[in-house]
Amino acid sequence: MRILLVEDDALLGDALQVGLRQTDHAVDWVRDGVGAETALAAEDYAAVVLDLGLPRMDGLDVLRHLRAKKKTLPVLILTARDTVDDRIRGLDAGADDYLVKPFDLGELNARLRALLRRAGGQPSPVLAAGDVTLDPATRRVECKGREVELSAKEYALLHALMQQPGRALSRAQLEQHLYAWGDEIGSNTVEVYIHHLRRKLGADVIRTLRGIGYVVAKSGSPS
Amino acid sequence: MKRPISLRTRLVGLTLMAVALVWLLTAFVTWREARHELEELLAHPPSTTAAHFAKERNEVAGEIAGQLLKPMLFALPALALLLVIAIGFALTPLHRLARDVAARTPDRLDPLPTESLPTEVAPLVIRLNSLFADIMRALENERRFTADAAHELRTPLAALKAQAQVALASVDAAERQHALTQILVGCDRATHLVAQLLTLARLDANTQLQMHDVALRPIAEEVLAMSAGEAIEHHCDLVLHDGDAHVRGDAMLLQALLRNLVDNALRHGGGTQIDVSITRHEDRAVLTVSDNGRGIAKDEYSHVQQRFYRSASADSSGSGLGLSIVRRITELHGGTLKICAPTSGEGVSLAVALPLAAGMRAESAAG
Numbered sequence: 001m002r003i004l005l006v007e008d009d010a011l012l013g014d015a016l017q018v019g020l021r022q023t024d025h026a027v028d029w030v031r032d033g034v035g036a037e038t039a040l041a042a043e044d045y046a047a048v049v050l051d052l053g054l055p056r057m058d059g060l061d062v063l064r065h066l067r068a069k070k071k072t073l074p075v076l077i078l079t080a081r082d083t084v085d086d087r088i089r090g091l092d093a094g095a096d097d098y099l100v101k102p103f104d105l106g107e108l109n110a111r112l113r114a115l116l117r118r119a120g121g122q123p124s125p126v127l128a129a130g131d132v133t134l135d136p137a138t139r140r141v142e143c144k145g146r147e148v149e150l151s152a153k154e155y156a157l158l159h160a161l162m163q164q165p166g167r168a169l170s171r172a173q174l175e176q177h178l179y180a181w182g183d184e185i186g187s188n189t190v191e192v193y194i195h196h197l198r199r200k201l202g203a204d205v206i207r208t209l210r211g212i213g214y215v216v217a218k219s220g221s222p223s
Numbered sequence: 224m225k226r227p228i229s230l231r232t233r234l235v236g237l238t239l240m241a242v243a244l245v246w247l248l249t250a251f252v253t254w255r256e257a258r259h260e261l262e263e264l265l266a267h268p269p270s271t272t273a274a275h276f277a278k279e280r281n282e283v284a285g286e287i288a289g290q291l292l293k294p295m296l297f298a299l300p301a302l303a304l305l306l307v308i309a310i311g312f313a314l315t316p317l318h319r320l321a322r323d324v325a326a327r328t329p330d331r332l333d334p335l336p337t338e339s340l341p342t343e344v345a346p347l348v349i350r351l352n353s354l355f356a357d358i359m360r361a362l363e364n365e366r367r368f369t370a371d372a373a374h375e376l377r378t379p380l381a382a383l384k385a386q387a388q389v390a391l392a393s394v395d396a397a398e399r400q401h402a403l404t405q406i407l408v409g410c411d412r413a414t415h416l417v418a419q420l421l422t423l424a425r426l427d428a429n430t431q432l433q434m435h436d437v438a439l440r441p442i443a444e445e446v447l448a449m450s451a452g453e454a455i456e457h458h459c460d461l462v463l464h465d466g467d468a469h470v471r472g473d474a475m476l477l478q479a480l481l482r483n484l485v486d487n488a489l490r491h492g493g494g495t496q497i498d499v500s501i502t503r504h505e506d507r508a509v510l511t512v513s514d515n516g517r518g519i520a521k522d523e524y525s526h527v528q529q530r531f532y533r534s535a536s537a538d539s540s541g542s543g544l545g546l547s548i549v550r551r552i553t554e555l556h557g558g559t560l561k562i563c564a565p566t567s568g569e570g571v572s573l574a575v576a577l578p579l580a581a582g583m584r585a586e587s588a589a590g
Contacts, residue, residue, distance in 0.1 A: 009378050011409045015385030018402065022392050053374075080377035081370075102381035105388040 001046035001116055001159065002026040002177050006036040006062065007078070008054050012101075016049065019105045020112075024139065024152045024159075026180040033057025040066060044176050047074045047115055049108070052081075052090065060093045067094035074115035078103070113137060120163040129165040129216045132205055134158060143201045150200065153178055157193045161206065161216040170213035190214075230313065230341040237309035245302040252294035260287055316341050320348065332359045365427070372420055375543065379413040419544040422479060426551045432473040436580040439501045439510060440467035442474065446481045447499060450489065454497070457489050459514075464500040468508035469580040472556045477577075480552040483545040484512040484573055492516035494570050507558070508579050513565045513572035524562050549575065 003025045007013035013029050020027045028043070030036050033054040040048070040062075048066075052059035063075060077095040079086055090098050096118075097111050113136045117125060127134040131144045139155060141148045150158065160177040161169060169177075171190045178193075179185050186192070194206055194214060207215050260283055316339070323335050334352040337345060383406055390402035440463075447461045454461050470477070481499075488497045494516030502509045546560075553560045558577040565572040 009382055011382035011405055011412070012378060012385060014405055015382055015389050015402065018398060019385055019389045019392070022389065078381075080374040080381075101377040102384045105385050105392075 001156070001163075002028070002043070002180065003112070004036065004039055004043070004045045004048045005029045006031075006033070006048065006054065006059065007051045008032060009051070012051075015105075016108070020049075020109070023109050024156050025112075026156065026178055026183070028180045031055075033059065033062045036062045037065060040071070044173070045073055046177070047076065047112055047119070049076050049078065049112070050095070051078045052086075053079075060089065063090075063093045063095060072119070074112075074119045076108070076111055076115060110137065116163070122163070127159070127162040127165075129162050129218060130205065132158075132162070132201055132216075134162050141201075143205075148200050150197070151193075153189075154193050154196055154200075157190070158197055158201075158216075161214060165216045166218040168209050168213045168215040174214065227340055227342050227345060230317075230343050233313040233341065234310065237313050238306060241302060241305035241309050244305060245298045248301070249294045249298050253291055256290035256293075257287060260290070317344065320344060324351070327355070329358070329362065332356075368424075368427070375416060375420075376413070379409055379416060383409045383413070416544075419548065423544055423548055423551065426476075426548065426555065432476065432555055434471050434473060436469050436582070437472050437474045437477060438467060438469050439477070439508060442478050443481060443499055443501060443510075446478060446485055449482070450485050453486075453489055459489060459492075459494065460496045461485070462496060462498045464498065466501045466503075468501050468503050469582065470508045470556070470577040471580045472577060476552045476555065480549050480575065481510065481512070483549050484510075484575070487545045487549075487573075488512055488514040488516075488571075492570060503579065504576065506579050507576040509574055509576045511572060511574045514570040515565070515567065516570045518564060518569065518571045519562070546573075549573070553577070 003020055005013065005016055005020065005027050007016060007029065008031045010031075013031065017027045017029045028039060028045075030039050031054075034056045036048075036050070036054070036059075037057065039045075050059050050063060054062070059077065063077070066073075066075070074096045075094065077090045077098045078101060079090060079098060080101045082100045087098055087100075096115050099108060099111065113125070117123075117136070125135065125137060127136065133142045134140075134155075136159065141150055141155065141158065156178050157174060160174060174190050175185055178190070194208075197206055205216060207217065209215055264279075264283055320335070320340070327335075332355040334355060335348050337348055337352070340348055386402045386405045386409060390399045390406070393399040393402060443463055447463055450461060485497060485499070488494070492514030494514035496515050498511070498513045500511045500513075502511070550560050553575050556577050558575055561574045561576070563572050563574070564570075
């Protein structure tokens, strides 16, 4: 999943970027409110991790502007202020969840997974489509009850497709999920990863819709 | 609104009223007794013999005098009682005030009511109210400072924790190395922040300075010598211009002041040269630290002096407390801090004006 990280503290931002990447998210990191607005306008993110005390534009303002534009993507706020008032203001401004600093990286990841799951309309923590199941918490992928080893990018691609089975994603959309700014994108990498996934999971798990993109069927293969 | 009455007026007025009341009572009783005696005298007219008349007259006069003493017997205690009540009544505003003051605690310092107070105590209450306001402001500052400090400490702690978890979870040696290095950087930063917080807390608590005649130049030389290493790391030249001035101040604090100014210029200035100069302007010594870096936007001038404020363009390695410390030390010395753009138009210039030492002031007045 592609995540926008908005954090002005260099050390914390660096840790979060690497930490989120360790769980196979593509992370773009901006350090102020104006940068966050620009990034949100330009790119399609699965979720935002937003620090509230930001230079140039307050985190709460970024959040309000985002919600005013009717964007529904999940936002998790990070705050160093732990009074109830601060939390209420954050949630009322449109945040979906919050964490008070200092927090646990594992908890941040778990909360993000929960937010992404809910945003995708998936009540169950384990994503399933046909014979394939994917557990975002353990990043374990099984096909017909047998564990399948996937590379980080293969996993991210499958995760994006299984987030909403039955909905096709274009190559450009998949690239958005896979790559953060500054990542090298090969011309046919999505095709390469799809090819690998088909080899590992079976040819009919991911279908190609000519001119539209790729889709994972809800109930697996009709065969 | 009721006009304020002085305690003296109240006391005099009420005492006069009590005396007048007792006086009237006495007059009334006397009048009744006299009438009674006269009636008796008229009912039994005395015999006309001179000797008998004289005896009768003396008897009546004696009776009148005796009757006159009787009302006074009651009037004096009555007067005493009335006076006690009157004085008590006159002093009620003082009792009420004492009760109000007793009800004030450090948590509840709202101003005392000043209307309808005796004129003698009104100035006292007004002074108390302004004192309360000062204390409340100080307490509020302290509360805000504690909250801000907690806030500022949480972010470096969050960074340390997250970096440590990244290092633990990392399977890549280079990534782990990077995270561990970052933890050390974070520890240094947190140490710096704590040191700055303690400096500021001590400055806030301590208003009794060790004031002596202090020469600024040796202080500047020492501070610049200490900062030389860091200046080399930042590829920055430190220049101390000619000039000196003596001020009345606390040498340790003045050193901390200059160190913070130079540190600030090094960390956040981003220039290639830092100029320090000591000049005299009228009865003030002016300590100026200028850099030729990226400067500060005009609208940020007032913000940079606020506690924990960090400029948007600055990296976040600072505590955001440097200029607060500078400002506080300047205030304690009765000086002023000014931020301006240097004449060259590049970078930023911070000027601290401090009162000259007494000897120098005379000298500059003569010169």
